[in-house]
Amino acid sequence: MDKTKAVENLDKVISKVEAARLRVSEHHIVKIIGISKYSTSEDVATLYSAGQRAFGENKVQDLKQKSIDLEELPLEWHFVGRLQKNKINNLIDLNPTLMQSLDSFELAQELDKKLEAKNKKMSCLLQINSAKEDSKTGVMPEEAIEVYKKILEECPNIKLKGVMSIGAHVDDRNIIKDSFMTTKNIFDELKIYGAKYCSMGMSSDFELAIACGSNMIRVGSTLFK
Numbered sequence: 093m094d095k096t097k098a099v100e101n102l103d104k105v106i107s108k109v110e111a112a113r114l115r116v117s118e119h120h121i122v123k124i125i126g127i128s129k130y131s132t133s134e135d136v137a138t139l140y141s142a143g144q145r146a147f148g149e150n151k152v153q154d155l156k157q158k159s160i161d162l163e164e165l166p167l168e169w170h171f172v173g174r175l176q177k178n179k180i181n182n183l184i185d186l187n188p189t190l191m192q193s194l195d196s197f198e199l200a201q202e203l204d205k206k207l208e209a210k211n212k213k214m215s216c217l218l219q220i221n222s223a224k225e226d227s228k229t230g231v232m233p234e235e236a237i238e239v240y241k242k243i244l245e246e247c248p249n250i251k252l253k254g255v256m257s258i259g260a261h262v263d264d265r266n267i268i269k270d271s272f273m274t275t276k277n278i279f280d281e282l283k284i285y286g287a288k289y290c291s292m293g294m295s296s297d298f299e300l301a302i303a304c305g306s307n308m309i310r311v312g313s314t315l316f317k
């Protein structure tokens with residue numbers, strides 16, 4: 093990907109985000125995370141030069157490699173994948189800006205224990221399986237609020253900052269919208285407990301996600317094509 097292409101891709105996403113967020117409110121600010129999992133460190137550097145600062149990976153090993161390759165750039169790194177227990181320490185050592193895929197209370201306990209041992213904290217989002225799909229991880233919507241509160245109470249090294257969801261994997265926009273609204277309603281209930289981010293929307297559905305209240309989108313393929 094050359095610089096011209098990166099600028100063009102980023103401009104297109106920014107224009108669409110801008111229009112979508114203004115339809116919600118002038119005060120509705122949306123953060124864009126570039127998901128670089130199918131791309132090279134070189135492409136990340138090119139997008140950085142076009143103005144993008146926040147990136148995300150779904151494998152600890154890839155996050156490590158890219159953050160080493162690009163350590164001189166002031167990037168922020170997000171983790172958005174399934175975290176295996178044997179990779180927890182590796183992730184902690186990488187100091188991610190935001191771990192978006194905390195998908196069970198058990199994982200939270202495990203992560204909290206390892207953070208405690210290293211005397212560290214980690215900012216996380218609780219992943220909600222709002223479409224109730226077997227292929228996805230995350231807590232079920234009915235238990236999300238209870239689990240969120242339990243993590244706040246019992247895992248002092250985890251700084252919960254909100255929720256994350258992947259939209260329903262279907263063509264029907266109404267079903268995708270329902271899945272986003274499920275997460276948005278939970279997010280609204282969690283605001284009194286300090287929830288700040290409602291991370292939803294990917295390349296194919298970020299405008300719909302923003303209309304449903306998302307304030308953080310994760311876009312891969314449209315940025316890095």
Ligand SMILES: *Cc1c(COP(=O)(O)O)cnc(C)c1O
Pocket residue numbers: 127129150172173258294295296310311312313314
């Ligand atoms: C890959 C991925 C994305 C980005 O997907 P695109 O469709 O390429 O925009 C967003 N969120 C998560 C959790 C992902 O794994």
